[in-house]
Amino acid sequence: MASNSHIYSASSIVxxxxxxxxxxxxxxxxxxxxxxxxxxxxxxDRYIYGKNMLLLxxxxxxAVADIKVTGxxxxxxxxxxxxxxxxxxxxxxxxxxxxxVVFIEVITALTSxxxxxxxxxxxxxxxxxxVVYRDWVKALVPVIPMVIVIGWSGGVMSLLNISYTxxxxxxxxxxxxxxxEYAILMMERYFEEKDKGLHPMEAINMASxxxxxxxxxxxxxxxxxFMALLASPFPMISDFGMVTVIDIVLALLATFVVFPPLMxxxxxxxxxxxxxxxxxxxxxxxxxxxGGRDMTRMPRKLRxxxx
Numbered sequence: 001m002a003s004n005s006h007i008y009s010a011s012s013i014v015x016x017x018x019x020x021x022x023x024x025x026x027x028x029x030x031x032x033x034x035x036x037x038x039x040x041x042x043x044x045d046r047y048i049y050g051k052n053m054l055l056l057x058x059x060x061x062x063a064v065a066d067i068k069v070t071g072x073x074x075x076x077x078x079x080x081x082x083x084x085x086x087x088x089x090x091x092x093x094x095x096x097x098x099x100x101v102v103f104i105e106v107i108t109a110l111t112s113x114x115x116x117x118x119x120x121x122x123x124x125x126x127x128x129x130x131v132v133y134r135d136w137v138k139a140l141v142p143v144i145p146m147v148i149v150i151g152w153s154g155g156v157m158s159l160l161n162i163s164y165t166x167x168x169x170x171x172x173x174x175x176x177x178x179x180x181e182y183a184i185l186m187m188e189r190y191f192e193e194k195d196k197g198l199h200p201m202e203a204i205n206m207a208s209x210x211x212x213x214x215x216x217x218x219x220x221x222x223x224x225x226f227m228a229l230l231a232s233p234f235p236m237i238s239d240f241g242m243v244t245v246i247d248i249v250l251a252l253l254a255t256f257v258v259f260p261p262l263m264x265x266x267x268x269x270x271x272x273x274x275x276x277x278x279x280x281x282x283x284x285x286x287x288x289x290x291g292g293r294d295m296t297r298m299p300r301k302l303r304x305x306x307x
Contacts, residue, residue: 003078003082004075004078004079006060006061006071006075007058007059007060007075007079008059008060008061009058009059010056010057010058010059011047011056011057011059012047012054012055012056012057013044013047013048013054013055016035016039016043016044016047017032017035017036017039020035020038020039021035036048058079058098060075060100072100072103072104073104076096076100076101076104079096080096083096106166107165107166113169114164114169114170114172115172117169117170117172117173118150118172118173118176120173121172121173121176121177122143122147122176125142125143125146125176125177125180126139126140126143129142129143129180129184137266137267137270138187140266141183141187141259141262141263141266142180142183142184142187142259143176143180143183144258144262145179145183145251145254145255145258145259145262146175146176146179146180146183146251146254148254148258149175149179149247149250149251149254150172150175150176152250152254153171153172153175153243153246153247153250156246156250157243157246160242162239162242162243163239165236165239165240166236167236167237167239167240168239168240168243171240171243171244171247174244174247175247175248175251178222178248178251179247179248179251179254179255182215182218182219182251182252182255183254183255183259185211185214185215186207186208186211186212186215186255186259186260186263187259187263189206189207189210189211190203190204190207190263190267191203192207193206193207194267200263200264200267200268201264204260204263204264208256208260212256215252215255216252219248219249219251219252222248223245223248223249226241226244226245226248227241227245228241229241229242229244230242230245
């Protein structure tokens with residue numbers, strides 16, 4: 001209690017023994033055993049388990065809501081350090097337990113795999129898009145902005161001091177599925193406009209103007225729906241609602257800011273590459289038809305003669 005402000009009081013069988021012995025601890029173990037026999041079982045059960053285990057309870061108040069998961073973990077580490085500086089008597093051992101300790105272990109186990117979950121979701125979305133489109137550009141373009149959003153989300157959580165929980169740890173994979181939808185809709189509209197003969201810049205502007213309002217409306221309904229979770233008195237639920245709202249807003253931002261230049265860049269690069277390959281193929285065909293000679297470098301009169 002003296003070493004940590006979040007431990008307000010401590011209770012154990014010692015308090016009951018003192019109460020039944022005039023406020024002092026007896027000198028011999030036999031006296032203590034005699035007092036144990038006088039204490040009602042209902043009171044002893046709170047602190048004694050069998051014949052070889054005693055429980056020391058720490059009152060940490062509303063620490064779960066005040067200092068959250070990170071603070072509880074730090075508090076646990078402090079108590080463990082105190083256990084090393086003040087070891088248990090010879091022949092006994094001490095360990096820290098309780099609902100909060102178990103909760104921290106569960107949280108750590110669930111959140112430690114968030115990076116693996118995110119990468120697995122990324123690979124699955126990428127494979128799914130490639131199976132549908134048979135085109136690496138169309139498969140990559142919707143995914144790249146969402147990878148950027150995941151990075152932005154982690155930065156915003158750090159700035160707002162929001163810790164990862166079993167719920168928020170899943171948002172990396174979740175935003176890949178939800179946010180990629182916006183980019184896919186924009187991409188499909190872009191190629192429809194481009195097939196009509198529009199220049200890439202004109203096509204992306206037309207796509208944004210025609211389908212942009214629908215995407216914003218769809219994202220807004222998701223945002224407003226999850227904003228209801230902010231009213232939850234349970235920090236884990238409210239944090240999940242906050243992070244979800246932030247991620248959806250970032251996904252919309254990426255769809256209109258990151259996606260358009262990325263789409264034009266990769267699509268233009270692919271068109272140039274296809275054009276270069278087509279030119280090379282045409283040159284090879286000319287060489288083949290001319291018996292292996294490069295007709296483009298022959299004098300005009302000789303080319304006419306060969307023709």
